[in-house]
Amino acid sequence: TISCNGHRTEVRKPILSERTDYTRWRLLDERGRQTWHYLEDDEDAKEWPQSTADKYFLGLPLDLPDLPPARTPLESVKNGLEFFEHLQLPPGNWGCEYGGPMFLLPGLVTTWTVTNTPIPDHIATEIKNYLFARAHPEDGGWGLHIEGESTVFGTAMNYTALRLLGVDAEEEHMVKARGTLHKMGGAKYAPHWAKFWLSLLGVCQWDIVNPVPPELWLLPDWVPFAPWRWWIHMRQVFLPMSYVWSKRWTYPETPIVHALREELFVEPYYSISWGSNRNSIYEKDNYHKKTWLLRTLFWLIANVYYPYIRPNWLVKRAEDWAYKLIQLEDKNTDFSNLGPVNGPMNFLCCYIQEGPGAYSVQRHRERMADFMWVKPEGMLMNGTNGVQCWDTSFTIQAVTDAGLTQDPKYKKMLTKALEFLEDQQMRENVDDQAMCYRQQRKGAWGFSNKDQGYAVSDCISEALKAVLVLQRTPGFPTLIEDQRIFDAIDTLLTYQNSSGGCASYEPTRGSEKMEWLNAAEVFGRIMIEYDYPECTTAVVTALSLFSKYYPEYRATEIKPFKDRAIAYIRRAQFPDGSWYGSWGICFTYAGMFALESLASIGESYENSEHVRKGCDFLVSKQRADGGWSESYKGCEQSVYIEHPSGSQVVMTAWACIGLIESNYPDRAVIERGLKLIMSRQQKNGEWLQEAIEGVFNKSCMISYPNYKFIFPIKALGMFATKYGDIKLL
């Protein structure tokens, strides 16, 4: 069939099975580009056997031997490394699922649908399985993230994704989810992003979407709220969204669109007054309430500017410029894009602008695979195209802290890891850096890989520390010559804010007041870059290590940089002695970093009031079993809240690392924490997954599955190096 706007809408529907054959899945890692492949053919499967890492990720039996029980911290570290080494991928990096957010798959499935992208059966089947597995056990809905309570955002969007994949509306999970959605008021009460996706799908009408005018991209740079000043994730999502919004592009009406119009709302579709429900939102979705200022602006744009003023020439200029910026983003990342939200959206923009046959559309289509991950529950979409550089840098550092870099047993593993980091260093700035408002990146590392190519202050720092230490260890090659190290430092030195702190991708470019324009409702603190104790610490410690090896280079700038950064760390401490963590949950995470910062300039429990208060705070939260435990709710509410499932190895490791860094005088406290960590280690050396570890934007959680290896190894290793490898169990 050919639809009204000339696109073919006839795409074969996937055939959904109960599940796929897990012995057929393989992870391919090509220089840090990770994609999963399903080998239908027996011959192919034989030629490309499953690795231990594949089996581990898929939850298949591993047949690894039991190791001698660990009695001392170093024995535990060695058992842990024995296991973790099996998970190292061929190019030298570590990888893992990076799930948590529950709003990513629906955007992808919607994009696939509206761009007439065929979805292979094995992929549709496993996405369906994942979404079913992650439905809330009680009400059958979905939340913003895997541990959250059901929201309209999660439920309306994931329900839609399942229907687009071909799940029947009368299927038992679907009936339950729909009931929950209706109890919350239906999709009319969805937040902005959901209204956007549903409108382009044709399930809502565009009038229900608060304005996303691309005209903002035409504002001169000096305007205090111009988009180039926003946090990069917001402006890079705003960009394609504004393009689609401006075009009011809509998928042709298909039977599934009609069905969803019936299913997602409590009232008949034709009775809904779209324009008057732009601000309708379900209470639990409304984490960050819109300000009166923003609501007024929206009202004026929607009711005055859009219908009566908006001249066509301006629309054209704005759309053209927005599209140009989309193309630059695509070019600079080879279509990997910054993240899993703007990736599919840019894909859609290319489809709209250039048509289904364009190279850009084809390349975007291929790149979607980089975000996917298969685990026992099914297939999910990762929060980035992987955790490659980040987890690899931390792993090297953990082995270093355990004093094991010279142990021949780990030489091969560490050399490969170093080779990976060498390969992933960004050697040049992006083209047209100023035009697309990008930060300098020469010499930097990112969080995932070089294709994605976004430098982050702490990713540069952690990678740099790993490289510096290994390259200075006898027996390791110098793969990165001095000039490349200096490039990294030059870039790193661009990251300090006037406050002294460091943010994530860029120094802060605008005022905190911009939060008044936060329209996403479901996230907090998203509009600009903020100072983070985590990022600042990473930079400080990287600079310190660098100066140790290269005392001359830019020394007169590094010293004051560090002083200002430490002053910020002190200022960021809460009166109770804690620090708020923005990227890990929550106070144990930030506490570890902040105490590390202070330790790096010689402050310890003995000589520093800040350290004393920081340690006392942590110690006051130690549980009777010796562990620490934090719930994601602490991130939302900015107070320490324990996780109901008890002590967690990851948070226990974070707290212990902070205390060890600080020379906390009562060693028994630390030993009790380490004992808990050791007692949770399995016979084959692994630790099992516990509660979720990471966070972003205060309200959305994200998994860091390798942290359960990295941080216990680091904590135990640091203890052994500092106090000796004494018997603990």
Ligand code: LAN
């Ligand atoms: C990440 C992942 C890594 C993280 C650290 C390096 C740990 C942090 O110290 C700095 C910020 C950074 C790079 C970060 C920023 C926001 C990300 C990219 C994420 C939490 C992973 C997913 C998240 C991204 C915004 C998800 C897509 C959602 C949107 C709201 C656009």
